[in-house]
Amino acid sequence: MGGRGRGGYRHGNKRGRTQRRDFRDGRPDVWKKPRAEGEGVADAERGWQPFVTESQAYEKYYKKQGVVPEEEWDLFIETLKKPLPTCFRINGSGQFAQDIRDQMQHDFFDYLKEGIEVDGQMLEPIKQLEWYPGQLAWTLNFSRMELRKEPILERIHEFLKQENEIGSITRQEAVSMLPPLFLKVEPHHRVLDMCAAPGSKTFQFLEMIHKDDKPGCFPDGLVIANDLDVQRCHLLIHQTKRMCSPNILVTNHEAQHFPGLKKKGREYAAELKSADRETGDAVEEEMGLLFDRVLCDVPCSGDGTIRKAPDIWKKWHCGLGNGIHPLQVQIAMRGVALLKVGGRLVYSTCSLNPVEDEAVVGEILRQAGGSLELLDVSSEMPGLKYRPGLKSWLVRDKRKWLTSASEVNRHRAGAIVPSMFPSGKAWDQPEAGSADSDPEVGSRRVAEEADTEDGKEKDNGKEEDEAEEVEEEVPLEREVSSLPLERCMRILPHDQNSGGFFIAVFQKVAPFKVHPKVKEQKNEKRQRNQFKEESAGTKDEPADSVKEVFVNSKYAASGTVKDIEMEDQKEAGGTDEVMEAATEEVEELNGRSEKASGESRERRFQQQGKWKGVDPVLFLEDEHVIQSLITYYGIKDSFPLRGHLVTRSEDVTRLKRIYYVSTSASEVIKLNFRAGQHLKMSSAGLKIFERQTAKETIEHCAFRIASEGLPVLLPHMTKQIVHITKADFKLMLTANAVPFHAFSEADFAKSLRSLLLGCFVVVLPERNAKGEIDLTRSTAVGAWRGRHNVSLLITKAESAQMLQRLSLADEEPKTEEKEVAEPSTKSEQEGTPEVDANATAEREVIAKSKP
Numbered sequence: 097m098g099g100r101g102r103g104g105y106r107h108g109n110k111r112g113r114t115q116r117r118d119f120r121d122g123r124p125d126v127w128k129k130p131r132a133e134g135e136g137v138a139d140a141e142r143g144w145q146p147f148v149t150e151s152q153a154y155e156k157y158y159k160k161q162g163v164v165p166e167e168e169w170d171l172f173i174e175t176l177k178k179p180l181p182t183c184f185r186i187n188g189s190g191q192f193a194q195d196i197r198d199q200m201q202h203d204f205f206d207y208l209k210e211g212i213e214v215d216g217q218m219l220e221p222i223k224q225l226e227w228y229p230g231q232l233a234w235t236l237n238f239s240r241m242e243l244r245k246e247p248i249l250e251r252i253h254e255f256l257k258q259e260n261e262i263g264s265i266t267r268q269e270a271v272s273m274l275p276p277l278f279l280k281v282e283p284h285h286r287v288l289d290m291c292a293a294p295g296s297k298t299f300q301f302l303e304m305i306h307k308d309d310k311p312g313c314f315p316d317g318l319v320i321a322n323d324l325d326v327q328r329c330h331l332l333i334h335q336t337k338r339m340c341s342p343n344i345l346v347t348n349h350e351a352q353h354f355p356g357l358k359k360k361g362r363e364y365a366a367e368l369k370s371a372d373r374e375t376g377d378a379v380e381e382e383m384g385l386l387f388d389r390v391l392c393d394v395p396c397s398g399d400g401t402i403r404k405a406p407d408i409w410k411k412w413h414c415g416l417g418n419g420i421h422p423l424q425v426q427i428a429m430r431g432v433a434l435l436k437v438g439g440r441l442v443y444s445t446c447s448l449n450p451v452e453d454e455a456v457v458g459e460i461l462r463q464a465g466g467s468l469e470l471l472d473v474s475s476e477m478p479g480l481k482y483r484p485g486l487k488s489w490l491v492r493d494k495r496k497w498l499t500s501a502s503e504v505n506r507h508r509a510g511a512i513v514p515s516m517f518p519s520g521k522a523w524d525q526p527e528a529g530s531a532d533s534d535p536e537v538g539s540r541r542v543a544e545e546a547d548t549e550d551g552k553e554k555d556n557g558k559e560e561d562e563a564e565e566v567e568e569e570v571p572l573e574r575e576v577s578s579l580p581l582e583r584c585m586r587i588l589p590h591d592q593n594s595g596g597f598f599i600a601v602f603q604k605v606a607p608f609k610v611h612p613k614v615k616e617q618k619n620e621k622r623q624r625n626q627f628k629e630e631s632a633g634t635k636d637e638p639a640d641s642v643k644e645v646f647v648n649s650k651y652a653a654s655g656t657v658k659d660i661e662m663e664d665q666k667e668a669g670g671t672d673e674v675m676e677a678a679t680e681e682v683e684e685l686n687g688r689s690e691k692a693s694g695e696s697r698e699r700r701f702q703q704q705g706k707w708k709g710v711d712p713v714l715f716l717e718d719e720h721v722i723q724s725l726i727t728y729y730g731i732k733d734s735f736p737l738r739g740h741l742v743t744r745s746e747d748v749t750r751l752k753r754i755y756y757v758s759t760s761a762s763e764v765i766k767l768n769f770r771a772g773q774h775l776k777m778s779s780a781g782l783k784i785f786e787r788q789t790a791k792e793t794i795e796h797c798a799f800r801i802a803s804e805g806l807p808v809l810l811p812h813m814t815k816q817i818v819h820i821t822k823a824d825f826k827l828m829l830t831a832n833a834v835p836f837h838a839f840s841e842a843d844f845a846k847s848l849r850s851l852l853l854g855c856f857v858v859v860l861p862e863r864n865a866k867g868e869i870d871l872t873r874s875t876a877v878g879a880w881r882g883r884h885n886v887s888l889l890i891t892k893a894e895s896a897q898m899l900q901r902l903s904l905a906d907e908e909p910k911t912e913e914k915e916v917a918e919p920s921t922k923s924e925q926e927g928t929p930e931v932d933a934n935a936t937a938e939r940e941v942i943a944k945s946k947p
């Protein structure tokens with residue numbers, strides 16, 4: 097749908113509530129000083145200590161790695177100590193996005209082209225991100241104080257805040273916008289976002305998938321957004337809801353073990369039999385769940401985000417990168433296995449560390465053994481300043497700089513693995529011809545061992561870095577990789593006043609075959625874990641593999657990426673309140689049996705494979721329910737319900753919510769059934785119907801339209817719709833339940849009376865030049881028809897936002913002068929759906945407080 101998530105097709109969804117964080121101020125800003133009693137009081141007197149923005153360990157490490165040319169070092173460090181500018185981009189593309197861009201340009205940015213003076217100081221002008229396609233992204237660098245002092249800046253701030261709230265723009269770190277752009281997602285692509293939460297890049301993928309949508313049509317593509325962390329999955333679901341897309345599945349797996357959904361047993365054998373034996377591998381690749389695009393935005397040390405999270409200065413040590421490297425390789429390799437031949441994969445980190453960056457890319461290429469090409473994408477983003485990837489670097493461990501795996505102490509071999517070095521060669525690489533002679537297997541084996549090392553051994557980088565006082569010699573001889581790692585891109589913060597970032601873009605050129613030895617090791621490991629689990633006899637304990645990753649991800653995320661992303665998300669609308677609501681809903685989907693069995697609601701990591709505690713996604717096949725929906729809302733054949741409605745409950749009588757999935761999502765759900773339900777889905781598609789409880793309406797249809805579902809359903813509805821005038825719409829927005837006789841248009845009251853009791857849709861139509869209703873620009877809101885009056889199914893805040901948006905606020909009537917009756921019967925009050933009880937009560941308060 098044209099305006100999905102872009103403010104174009106405005107409807108009464110929860111965007112207002114989700115986005116109500118201040119555009120700039122909402123984020124807990126670590127740079128912000130705590131509010132002082134008296135503004136003039138000195139920092140020291142107030143007890144506020146500035147962040148320490150230096151770290152010997154960090155500076156030594158990066159100086160020696162040669163990540164930054166010597167002559168730029170001072171500028172690099174100086175930039176790292178400055179707060180990060182704010183960036184935002186206009187959501188979507190096409191005419192609607194260009195209109196907003198032109199409005200911004202004309203109303204605001206043209207005034208600021210030359211910069212602006214505040215307190216005698218010239219501020220930086222607002223700048224376009226040169227490399228962002230369509231000139232749809234900007235960066236601005238004003239402090240709160242500067243915003244307050246200059247009215248034009250204040251107005252810009254307000255404008256951006258409002259547009260962010262209604263979903264026309266998204267605030268996102270500039271460099272974080274890059275991976276989806278390099279993936280070049282098309283509407284027919286199946287995309288896997290392996291480590292997706294909180295979802296800023298998933299949101300971009302959905303925009304790309306829906307970029308050519310016509311009202312009422314869905315693309316063939318699909319986005320599967322996965323994250324290990326259950327709570328972050330909730331955030332992801334919440335974030336992507338804004339797009340109102342049925343083309344999304346949110347899953348909750350360890351990315352390195354993401355299920356391939358390959359069919360097993362007889363069906364699989366039969367298909368293989370009918371295929372050409374010679375190309376058995378290719379056939380195997382084509383079966384199961386494969387993707388056109390894969391993003392591995394992996395967990396990392398996050399030291400590229402140090403400007404936004406200056407606490408990293410204090411926490412940084414070289415063990416962070418070393419510890420997460422094996423997991424990064426594993427995740428990427430799983431991505432490679434799940435990628436179609438011809439497809440693209442992006443590996444990205446917000447770390448500048450070559451051990452997390454080039455070393456992983458090198459290992460991916462070695463393990464992929466010719467099935468992958470590292471692409472030179474330097475011409476794909478004109479204007480983007482970046483540094484080519486390094487071919488040579490060092491590994492630091494136990495206060496030593498190491499040039500190759502041969503220098504690693506045997507007792508450290510579990511923590512410092514060969515793949516961390518430029519050559520990737522194992523220290524004990526066996527003779528050619530032996531079973532272990534393949535270097536990829538050698539390094540893989542050590543990586544696997546590293547997994548099973550105890551956390552203490554891995555985690556000792558900090559003490560060693562802190563203890564270091566003596567300047568040691570740096571080896572002069574360095575290994576140099578023979579791989580084309582210069583095709584990777586590192587973005588240094590001082591290049592374009594951004595965060596630090598690393599990207600590598602791959603193309604799969606041939607089927608990838610996991611080395612039999614690696615397969616064997618994996619199986620052995622799986623069996624070991626199973627055995628341990630069984631002998632421990634504690635079903636509640638996650639398998640060891642899960643624990644290992646838990647350690648790794650905690651390690652990677654502690655105080656860095658996770659927290660920052662989480663804060664970002666909150667800033668983008670994920671308030672605690674919203675998180676709770678989202679959590680509750682997803683828990684209901686995911687965790688009913690978990691709750692029933694008394695397990696902790698807070699449990700974040702669940703078992704892989706045949707998971708428990710998560711209700712499966714089921715197709716709604718109850719003909720009575722489906723028929724009642726079709727009849728009540730007059731749903732056309734152009735919107736097929738059969739095979740597209742899913743639920744989480746087998747018991748139709750207790751069904752609370754119904755979700756709509758696109759054909760592409762439906763196919764994956766079916767495949768999941770055939771393959772034995774290995775995919776653990778936290779959410780599927782978008783919520784389209786919710787159960788209504790009012791007795792008199794249930795006989796017609798037990799479900800009302802959910803706000804997210806309205807934009808996709810409306811173009812296919814023929815019943816329960818009324819068109820409203822601005823004046824009457826305003827009345828509905830400002831008042832509680834409005835009696836039929838209170839509307840100014842007699843015809844409108846008549847059409848209301850002709851509706852069936854229960855849910856209906858109010859449309860404030862916008863017409864195109866030909867006088868036809870343009871649904872993409874019209875406003876549509878779910879409403880409730882009682883016996884004597886009607887009310888909108890939105891909250892007070894959403895009403896207020898809509899009033900403002902429609903520029904109706906100025907012409908508001910004095911609501912109290914216009915008598916608005918209360919619902920006349922108790923049953924009618926009871927008939928108003930629960931979610932609206934608050935909304936209507938809140939609206940009443942507004943109405944009464946109006947002058």
Ligand SMILES: C[S@@+](CC[C@H](N)C(=O)[O-])C[C@H]1O[C@@H](n2cnc3c(N)ncnc32)[C@H](O)[C@@H]1O
Nearest residue numbers: 291292293294295296297324350351393395649
């Ligand atoms: C860098 S963040 C991803 C940011 C995200 N791509 C975005 O743009 O909003 C890394 C994510 O990886 C998740 N994670 C950590 N270990 C993981 C694993 N083994 N499998 C899947 N996800 C993992 C973390 O929960 C975190 O949400």
